Amino acid sequence: MHNVNLWSEEFGAETDPPILLIMGSMSQGVLWPDEFVGRLAAGGRRVIRYDHRDTGRSDTVDFAAQPYTWNDVKDDVYRVMDIHGVQSAHLVGHSAGGLLGQLVAVERPERVRSLTVIASSPLGGGEGQVIVRALTGQPQPQGSLPEPAPEFVDHYRTLMAAPPPEGRRALVDGMVAEQRVLHGTGLPFDEDATRRLQERIYDRARDLSAVANHRLAAMADPDFEPVGVLDQVRVPTLVVEGSHEPVKPGHGAVIAEQIPGARLMVVAGMGHTLPPEVHEEVTDAILAHTAE
Template sequence: MQTNLINVDGVELWTEEFGDPAHPPILLVMGSMSQGVLWPDAFVGRLAAGGRRVIRYDHRDIGRSGTIDFAARPYTWRDISDDVLRVLDAYGLDSAHLVCHSAGGLLGQLIAVEHPERVRTLTVIGSSPLGEREGQVLMRALMGQPQPEGSLPPPTPEFVAFFTEVISSPPPANRREQIDRMIAEARVLHGTALPFDEDEERRLQERIYERARDLSALANHRLAHAADPDFEPEGALHRVKAPTLVVEGTCEPAKPGHGAIIAERIPGAELLMVEGMGHTLPPQVHGELAAAVLAHTTER
């Protein structure tokens, strides 16, 4: 394991590398406002042991990456997408296998559409189809508004109830309250089918809290999305040329059914439904997920 803080165009990005540099590279792209260490160490270790060079990183304004004065230096989701390419460049990689989670899946889809030469294969986990404005579906659900015909499936009632309460509640007053809220959110995202290890989750959330330069800076990702709400090109997924694996849990609370839509729209894409998985990456599914990613990224 080797940790690097790279500086690209004035933005510091924390990165971490595992495995033999001579092995095929996998770049792990986590979701919006999420630290790279949410790619579980055990899962990353399985990929490295399977003969892959694995790189994970923190987005700008997240974790150990640099924080930005958004008012003085505003940026958009397009810039966050470009950071993926900046990480590849910093490691001297013309291309890599992209394995992406949640909103990171939108970044992966966008790069596969606009920079196909950089993507050897694409794996999208717990994500929504590019160009469908999934955030609008979420906002309508939180506001209790009906979804227009033909829109994406909304989150589950349990997901909506939790985040509706969060929005109406005062912010956490101290470290303990913040971590408790983070655990409660993780429990909802985890789903109800698999056992939830609260002690292990507390250790993870304490790690996330402690390693953040400024935990409040993650809100800048919302500002970045608002600054460029139309960054997602519509009707573009047919242009994806990279072999694509789409993964969704059978108990996905945030984006239920979205995986099948992605797989429908990308030519030749494969859909893998993981029994019991929600929107997180719990230990119970590491073996199945790692085996699927290793098989998908085997270079022929």
């Protein structure tokens, strides 16, 4: 299903090497912080960020009438590149965006100049099943990826048992609480700045509830992630993980082990988000990694 309009924007000179930022599941492109994007553009990169379908300013759909899969979400990566006239780009993916980047690097290597994955899991590693088993109290089979931190599990178990919030204030409160958990425990949490960003996300969404379609898309295509293909990645790869990652702890090391020549960078204090304290370190690493 491709008849979906996607919101995107770009920064920097059109003649600079392009970086395409791919945010995670159910997440708007503006979760790539403005300062983070600005540092990349100031470093001589043409930076593009976009809202996935069913998030932010991109189109939302009636999933029952127009179902799609995560392969369609992956194909949106190519569509954004095509819309901006970019034949190949440096891909930088966060969380599930990192999974999309890994798959594109396997599937269409000629369109990828380099790959950076941040707070992500290895393609085909079964990260979704690990989280589901953790939330439902099921044992993890031997050889599974490390499971989320207890505070992450506790938060989402409580959330699943509670009635859904109603109204802007209650919804934003819930979004801030979620960000607090995702932020981790390694750095101070700026609640005021987080609230301003979550209010922005709430206010720019065409339909905030439409993000749930990403879960339906994942269930519609359980074989989205091919297994045992990361050794096919031949583009230069940087893997970034926070020392206090609460969702996918240790998953970055697995990615780096499976992709030939990949480099693992552990950022002290960082959790699953991109707070201001890590912008300089992470963007400097990306700029060095994407130097041409």
